[in-house]
Amino acid sequence: MNTKSEQPLHSSENLLCSEAQIADIDERLKALHGKCLGGGSMTLTSQLLPVAVRPNSVPVTAGPGLAQSPLSPSEAINAIHRGGNALVSIESKTESGAWVRLATGTTIELFSSELLQPHLSDADVYFGLNSVYASYRSRRKSKITGMTVYSRKHLQHLNAVAVDLDQAHQPGQQFHFRSFLERVLRYSQQEGIPLPSIAINSGRGCWLLWLLADRRDQSQPVPAHPDCCNIVKRIGRAAIRKFESFGADRHCYDPERVCRIPGSINSASNSRVQFYRISDRYFTTAELGTAFDVHAHRTQITPRRTGEKGARQIPGGLERWRVPLRGIRALAEMRRKFPQGTRRYATYYYAVLCRRARVDNVEQAVMQFAEKYCPTLTLAQVKKCLHSSQQSHFHIRHDTLMRDLKITTKEQEVLSLWFKKPQPSCATKISHRHKMIRAEMELAVGAVSVRRMVDILKIKHGLTVGRTTVARDMQKITRNRPALGVMSMVVSQGMQTMVHA
DNA sequence: CTGTAGGGTCCAACTCTTTA
DNA sequence: TAAAGAGTTGGACCCTACAG
Numbered sequence: 001m002n003t004k005s006e007q008p009l010h011s012s013e014n015l016l017c018s019e020a021q022i023a024d025i026d027e028r029l030k031a032l033h034g035k036c037l038g039g040g041s042m043t044l045t046s047q048l049l050p051v052a053v054r055p056n057s058v059p060v061t062a063g064p065g066l067a068q069s070p071l072s073p074s075e076a077i078n079a080i081h082r083g084g085n086a087l088v089s090i091e092s093k094t095e096s097g098a099w100v101r102l103a104t105g106t107t108i109e110l111f112s113s114e115l116l117q118p119h120l121s122d123a124d125v126y127f128g129l130n131s132v133y134a135s136y137r138s139r140r141k142s143k144i145t146g147m148t149v150y151s152r153k154h155l156q157h158l159n160a161v162a163v164d165l166d167q168a169h170q171p172g173q174q175f176h177f178r179s180f181l182e183r184v185l186r187y188s189q190q191e192g193i194p195l196p197s198i199a200i201n202s203g204r205g206c207w208l209l210w211l212l213a214d215r216r217d218q219s220q221p222v223p224a225h226p227d228c229c230n231i232v233k234r235i236g237r238a239a240i241r242k243f244e245s246f247g248a249d250r251h252c253y254d255p256e257r258v259c260r261i262p263g264s265i266n267s268a269s270n271s272r273v274q275f276y277r278i279s280d281r282y283f284t285t286a287e288l289g290t291a292f293d294v295h296a297h298r299t300q301i302t303p304r305r306t307g308e309k310g311a312r313q314i315p316g317g318l319e320r321w322r323v324p325l326r327g328i329r330a331l332a333e334m335r336r337k338f339p340q341g342t343r344r345y346a347t348y349y350y351a352v353l354c355r356r357a358r359v360d361n362v363e364q365a366v367m368q369f370a371e372k373y374c375p376t377l378t379l380a381q382v383k384k385c386l387h388s389s390q391q392s393h394f395h396i397r398h399d400t401l402m403r404d405l406k407i408t409t410k411e412q413e414v415l416s417l418w419f420k421k422p423q424p425s426c427a428t429k430i431s432h433r434h435k436m437i438r439a440e441m442e443l444a445v446g447a448v449s450v451r452r453m454v455d456i457l458k459i460k461h462g463l464t465v466g467r468t469t470v471a472r473d474m475q476k477i478t479r480n481r482p483a484l485g486v487m488s489m490v491v492s493q494g495m496q497t498m499v500h501a
Numbered sequence: 502c503t504g505t506a507g508g509g510t511c512c513a514a515c516t517c518t519t520t521a
Numbered sequence: 522t523a524a525a526g527a528g529t530t531g532g533a534c535c536c537t538a539c540a541g
Contacts, residue, residue, distance in 0.1 A: 234521090430529080449507055466531040471508070502541105509536080516529070521522100 070274035071198075073120070073262040077107050077127060079198065079277070080211065083157035083221040086131030089150065090116065091258060093124040101140070103147035104132060115145040123267035126258035129209070130224065131157040152256045155224035158212055158232045160197070161288060162257055163239045164249040166205040175269070177201040184208070184246055185278070193242060194291050195279040200259065202273055203266030205247070207259060210239075213282035222285060231285050238292035321356035324401060327418030328353060331407065332373040334414065338405075343374040345404040347382055351389035362386070436461050437473050450474060 133156035200207035240248040260273040450471040
């Protein structure tokens with residue numbers, strides 16, 4: 001994911017806190033948050049080591065885990081952000097609801113920063129659930145702290161699937177986190193949903209986090225490749241559906257999701273946010289997908305297809321490639337000879353398109369094409385193009401052909417059947433047509449026959465449309481507009497009952 | 502009876518939208 | 522991005538009503 005210009009700033013060795021560092025950080029934060037971190041009973045013993053270094057997939061915590069103290073901020077964030085080079089983004093929300101970026105860095109950098117510390121105990125401070133990387137293109141300085149900040153959209157690791165169970169209780173009404181969580185966990189067990197790794201008391205509701213592990217290296221979170229983002233989003237949506245009856249927030253599944261910092265204040269409920277370890281498990285996307293009945297597309301597409309392709313789909317599929325094939329032939333005719341820099345591309349693409357459009361004797365067709373339009377290519381070069389075309393299994397976009405064949409705007413205009421101008425959407429066209437028909441029906445002194453309407457549309461509006469279509473439109477309009485009752489009778493009952501106004 | 506006008510139904514082809 | 526499904530379109534054919 002990191003390009004050469006976007007090398008991470010932080011080495012993986014620096015990422016996880018040592019016990020001494022964590023102890024130091026916790027001391028500072030305890031001092032900062034006072035008694036909010038569980039009454040000062042926490043020690044950084046093996047029980048409270050950063051969870052990233054614990055053995056994976058061993059459910060050690062029996063039950064909801066509320067007997068334990070809440071996790072300290074560093075413990076909680078270390079448990080979530082455990083990927084190599086992972087950076088955490090910290091943001092706060094202003095009174096107007098705008099997001100302000102405070103800092104981006106490793107947990108050590110963030111929690112030991114003198115600049116950031118005063119803000120961590122503020123109201124409504126958040127951290128990104130998924131790790132970002134140091135993208136130089138999005139590198140900025142925070143206006144508040146002066147620290148480096150990066151966009152939370154440049155994701156490096158997907159750390160968790162989260163569900164926000166917002167109780168939306170009335171102002172003044174008490175939210176009982178413990179009993180609510182117990183109900184949620186009981187429901188999870190009944191439904192066969194694995195216990196979440198972390199539960200968060202956000203003050204006005206409860207968040208559930210299932211922490212993620214890469215299937216190849218379970219000590220690492222899931223890399224934020226587009227495919228993984230996609231599946232994690234789908235799992236998130238499925239989880240939301242599962243917990244709908246508990247008020248799951250339907251919008252809380254995007255990978256850039258932020259969560260309140262442990263120990264920070266929720267200004268809406270005027271309470272501290274607390275994180276609880278429910279289980280020590282980390283889940284691969286496959287495990288979580290199975291639990292929430294979400295499967296990778298590849299495993300679903302195949303069974304979804306029933307039997308052979310439909311008879312209508314075959315010509316449709318062929319047409320997909322015949323259009324650019326006709327286009328490239330027309331382009332060749334137009335140019336007479338392909339200029340240097342496009343000859344091999346032209347021969348290669350011609351071969352690919354011939355194969356995909358099921359042209360008979362591709363080799364002969366390509367040889368003739370190259371001889372006529374790319375005469376300077378050697379036989380060996382043409383054969384190489386033919387050979388490469390056999391390896392082509394990827395989709396080829398019109399844009400790619402346009403770029404490689406250096407098709408100019410002027411040529412595109414001539415090749416209008418290939419490079420179609422974007423048409424207004426079907427819905428737009430239909431709504432426009434309905435508008436015209438409605439207007440004509442209202443204008444008419446008496447009944448207008450469907451055939452007459454077809455003529456009116458053609459002559460008056462330059463719109464060519466079939467009689468059947470107009471008839472259906474008129475029926476639809478009269479159904480929705482009883483005021484046009486006369487027309488309704490005419491259209492729906494035919495000539496027998498036609499009533500002339 | 503025939504020709505004309507007009508609506509309904511069917512169906513293949515096409516286009517757009519949704520889903521994974 | 523491909524595939525599948527849904528929706529739209531328009532031609533062919535059928536029917537009825539009416540006028541001459």
